[in-house]
Amino acid sequence: MNLPPIRTVAQAIRSATEVLGPRTDSARLDAELLMAHSLGVSRSQMFLQHMGDGVPEAFAGFVERRAGHEPVAYIRGQQEFFGLTFLVTPEVLIPRADSETLVEAALSARPDAASVLDLGTGSGALLLAVLENLPGARGLGIDRSAGALAVARTNADRLGLSDRTDLRQIDWTVPDWDRVLGRFDLVLANPPYVESGAELAPDVRDHEPAGALFAGADGLDDYRRLVPALPELLAPGGVALVEIGATQAQSVCALGAAAGLQSTVHRDLGDRNRVIAFTFSLGNGPRNA
Known part of the structure; x- marks a missing residue:
C-alpha cells in the first residue's frame, strides 16, 4: 500500500485513518494503536512526546495488514483485558x-x-x-x-x-x-x-x-x-x-x-x-x- 508522502507521526496517523475508514468503524483508534506499536511506546506517550517525530518504517506494513482486516490485536500481538495485558x-x-x-x-x-x-x-x-x-x-x-x-x-x-x-x-x-x-x-x-x-x-x-x-x-x-x-x-x-x-x-x-x-x-x-x-x-x- 502506498500512503501519501508524510513526514511526521501526526500526518501519518491522519493519512492511515483515511485509508482505514472504509474498512473499520475504529479507523482513528486503529491508526493510533498501530503507530504507538511501531514506535514501541504507549499511546499516551506517543501523544505527549512523539507526534512530531519521523514515521517508523514498520507503520505502513501494519496499516496494510489492518486494511486487509487483520485484527489490531494480532498485529500488535497483545490485547488489554480487565486491566491486564495479554499476549495474543x-x-x-x-x-x-x-x-x-x-x-x-x-x-x-x-x-x-x-x-x-x-x-x-x-x-x-x-x-x-x-x-x-x-x-x-x-x-x-x-x-x-x-x-x-x-x-x-x-x-x-x-x-x-x-x-x-x-x-x-x-x-x-x-x-x-x-x-x-x-x-x-x-x-x-x-x-x-x-x-x-x-x-x-x-x-x-x-x-x-x-x-x-x-x-x-x-x-x-x-x-x-x-x-x-x-x-x-x-x-x-x-x-x-x-x-x-x-x-x-x-x-x-x-x-x-x-x-x-x-x-x-x-x-x-x-x-x-x-x-x-x-x-x-x-x-x-x-x-x-
Whole structure:
C-alpha cells in the first residue's frame, strides 16, 4: 500500500485513518494503536512526546495488514483485558470487553474461592484475570489446542501467576473428559457459541480460530457437552460462570435446569444477556441480575 508522502507521526496517523475508514468503524483508534506499536511506546506517550517525530518504517506494513482486516490485536500481538495485558496470537480468540462481565460475576459470586477451573482457556485471559484478583486461589485451565496452551503459559509467566496456574491439554468432546479434574469453587467457560451459518465480520471470520467460534447449527453444541458436566465439577457452594450469545439465555438455562442447576443471567454493559451463573440450588427458572 502506498500512503501519501508524510513526514511526521501526526500526518501519518491522519493519512492511515483515511485509508482505514472504509474498512473499520475504529479507523482513528486503529491508526493510533498501530503507530504507538511501531514506535514501541504507549499511546499516551506517543501523544505527549512523539507526534512530531519521523514515521517508523514498520507503520505502513501494519496499516496494510489492518486494511486487509487483520485484527489490531494480532498485529500488535497483545490485547488489554480487565486491566491486564495479554499476549495474543491467531491460535487464540482475542479477549473482548464483554467477557469482563464474566470475571466481575465470578469475583462477586465467590470472593473467597480457593480453586478455579477454566474450560477452554485460550489465552488464559479469564482464568488469569480471576487469579490476579484472588491471591489465595489456584487455577486449572484446559484447552484442546496445544497452541492456545502455549500462549496461556506465556501469559501466566508474564503476569507472575505460573506458580498458581496448571494448564492441561484436554478435549471435552472425548468421553469422560471431566473425570480427572476434581471439584472447584469457581468454574469459568467461554465456549464456542456461534451458529455455523452465521455471518461474521471478516476480522473475525478470516482471522480468529474457527474451532473457538462455531458450535453447530444453533450454536449450542458445546453447551450440551459442558453444562451437564457442571454438577460433577462444582464443589459445595461452587458457582459456574458461562458466557453465552445474546439470544441463547433461555436455551442454556434449560440445559442447566435439566442438570439440576439454578440459573442467574448477567447482562453486559450493552444490556445484552452475556453470562449465566449456575449453582446447585434448585429454583423456578432464570432471573436477571
